[in-house]
Amino acid sequence: MQQMFDTVLVANRGEIAVRVIRTLRALGVRSVAVYSDADADARHVREADTAVRIGPAAASESYLSVPALLDAARRTGAQAVHPGYGFLAENAAFARACADAGLVFIGPSAEAIALMGDKIRAKETVRAAGVPVVPGDADPRVAEAAREMGPPVLLKPSAGGGGKGMRLVRDLAVLDEEIAAARREARASFGDDTLLVERWIDRPRHIEIQVLADAHGNVVHLGERECSLQRRHQKIIEEAPSVLLDGATRAAMGAAAVEAARSCGYVGAGTVEFIVPGNDPSQYYFMEMNTRLQVEHPVTELVTGLDLVEWQLRVAAGEPLDFAQDDVRLDGWAVEARICAEDPSRGFLPSGGTVLALDEPSGDGVRTDSGLLEGSEVSSLYDPMLSKVIVHAKDRPTALRRLRAALAELTTLGVPTNAGFLRRLLAHPDVVSGAMDTGLVERDAESLVPRGVPDEVYAAAAAVRGAELAPEPRGGWADPFDAPTGWRLGGTPKPLAFPLRAAGAEPVTVEAPGGARVTDRSVTVTVDGIVHSFRRAGAWLGRDGDSWHVMDHDPVAAALSGARHGGADTLAAPMPGTVTVVKVAVGDEVEAGQSLLVVEAMKMEHVISAPHAGTVTELDVTPGTTVAMEQVLAVVTPREEAGA
Template structure:
């Protein structure tokens, strides 16, 4: 190993859990870390954990997505190198080029590798020349929608549309027939342009029951390239990975050796330097065959599982390689021990079609213990908006074998508590408890197939009572206790609350009458206590948002339910009743409002068009996902927004004036 002088200061061109992860390794190496941030991240956890922080701009475009601004920031604070993390501009050749021109070290591959592997079409054609197997498809640059439709007329459906410049499953669309192709191409181009600045598309034959297997590689500046084994990434939703593990239970030792060598050959073909991942599709029916998908020229979200079974700090290796050191070990010295599984925690609501969840984090409790690792950017008080990807943390469990790793992951997910936003924690537990997942019989279609059968926990009357007690306890104050306690000269009266659960597939309500003589909870914002009644003992963590005229949203984490309910006092109940009466008189609400903050990415019809109920009218993008807003009834549509406009939660987007019937006349 060549001894080199490491950097004294490194700027991290990223945010969230990955910026914190990189900062930890920098700290261990005695290297000062510099964070960057936009206005939305001014109080973010990654800003606080770095040695220095610098504001680059108000928005992502002015900060995390601006190569020139990132390099200028590094120069301004005297950072000798930039670590790009993943996402944002981590694979943007313009960042590497700007670093080179400014004399700042880019902790990543060279410009040639970024240019070749950053374009799916170019990378596939390049790797095909090296003899790596490819999936059938159309991968030529510059093809219009019409050319793509014509070129695929003899292909067998289903097919998969993929952005050439993309990653992370964004913009990928499965097409079942020629009738869907034109519309799906239009949507894919729009998403690709928004997410990656390039709307070039390719189309591949969709392999049925595929497994997504990727291989981690390391390459230094002296021609040494090794692989660190494979990761199984087949549990995906909408082509976005959810659960990853290492090693894969599918591969034989012989196939493992061949796919590892194919990854090494792929890296060598572009003179790769640094850490990278080569991704393959493997047929579940023919596990000895694999097909090149793409190469990710960066650290991957799921890199911790490889670190856990190899004992190698991939970020440290990246830094040493960038400083000019040779690899710290040879291929023969790579040893795999145990099994590791990672679950991605997203701010979303699985019960509501995985709608992104926004809000302020009121309480966080992360698991710990033997074999448990949490990479997280969460903290109490953090605001989760729609500007960034909805992934908020990763929970990694490692055991001596796969069964132990799964058991530890299940326990860790059960122990993790996040209040103030909805998460997919319960959904993740459903997945890892699935019989096929436990047996290792998985493919990229399993997640979507299981969702309709999943039953999510809902609050019981006990939970409603806890929430009502909590709100009532907070409302009490010595100066006006008689207002809240139902005080009468002849004694106390019951106080009635209605507790609504609007977040599930089957909304429910509870009528709760409190005995005001009973002991109430302390009037604090967050409380953890043991609740006991005839049904048993339950540990409950409770947090409340600020009250509104529509009620108080109370979040709770219990043994049997985690989520929120809305507690309505007498005044809120009256207002809700009046609102319901008004809605009944009005019939179908003609107005469609934004279900969450976001950006208008498409207006499908001109203002004043005639529409039928269910017609898509406007598409909003939030957290890198698209949400179609549809006409609520037949009539004439008035559109209140423009393409590219930022919209707020509950903002009016469109109104449909219904057609007059004969009865109306």
């Protein structure tokens, strides 16, 4: 048997770093975490055996800095580097630099990464191996091929992954604009703006096959994962196995995935992704191969009983697989939900802030992979995924119910997340029946986001305000004249009323309800005879995976602010982030809907458009400016006013 590593550096952050460290600890391997200035007190830093600062907060100067990572490995005596996923996990130059420095890169060879990381070469390679591929073309013929095929077409960065930079084009009139946006996002995310275009298959299913290969010529597949529940081409719910496949189709797709891995001399854990017409799963097409561990790997672990990170380490250390294809068994059903820092009530804009209260589900059949702690700072600098909740059960209906219940237990106050949205998505009739496709979430997202703020939320917030005004007992006795009851001589006490405003909602005035129970961690109120309980942290309230930030509202200050900034004429940052593009200057005439600026947060772009025709009379940012949520970016004065 080959010798396992003594020390492994984990070249990543967040939940995946914590997850890798967990397996290293189980194997008795010393773990080395790395961190930027923004992550000095992060969970992965605390849980590792040792940690090394590698640079300032910007990923380009820390987690993407090859010299800094190699130096950290040298200083700590690491023999191998686990890249996790994202950042440099699929960077052939990093894999090569590790090898040149005498380090084992825990993943495939630099040559395999380069081959499969180039979607154009990858398609040509697997096609030659007999694997069916999606029709399409690549630069420099992207625009020409898109027009020849006709809409709908999908633009994809050749060097990318994770859905970043992808654009679905259904109208050729906006093709050039979409190509420019895809190139810009690809360049920012991967340092390469090369694109390819593929025929879009309407109502497709996204099915991927997990493969595992050693350096001795053994390659197996570990079944499939259903990844069709996506938003903006990003997976949000994954499960194993898929209700779409029968045994024969599973075997055929698995064999194709194994051939794809063999075609590039693959070693390690990888994933071959297929697009599958929902009405004919026998017609599957290769999309790409991810040469790394996938975010959704836990569902495969739960149905196979294998620890994929452990096998990555064993294969990298030179061990052969100790099982064959016929030994792989799928037991039960597993489903995973990705918890992201985003606000569904504000169009899924990225969110951020400090985690004030954290309750993560656990128990029978429930696993939470998380990078969070109470007090964690969630920055717009990095990927928005915070954690994953994964469940395992004997069958799919039980797994779906178990995951919904687990998401109801999840509380992340201080940072809005998509947990409540995912819980409702899991109850969608088409999800429950298994009749899913990659467009389901986009079609029905609006119906899964509650309209407005429930009355009981305001009642709970008012109860908290009332409790905060209650007098402190002195010697076991409280002076009744200190009580904020609205009492007056000869009159009936008047309930206290509080002006409140929930984020994204209009202000309201709410009376504090009687009989409420308020503690530092919870509040319970009765509204219309129904008892409602909330987790609380300051002005934040949480229930069933949803959260609300209910603030005191000062109408005078709000009026003054509106007068200063021109009310509806003001363009404010919808999320914390960085201004990447400024297309106008003060004095420019603009039309309604014209794009003026682009704000980027958590690798997502948000275009800021003119609310009406007029003149840009104020512009407070330049490219590279870091902005807070609701910070004023620009003011557009209506044309009739501008000319008055």
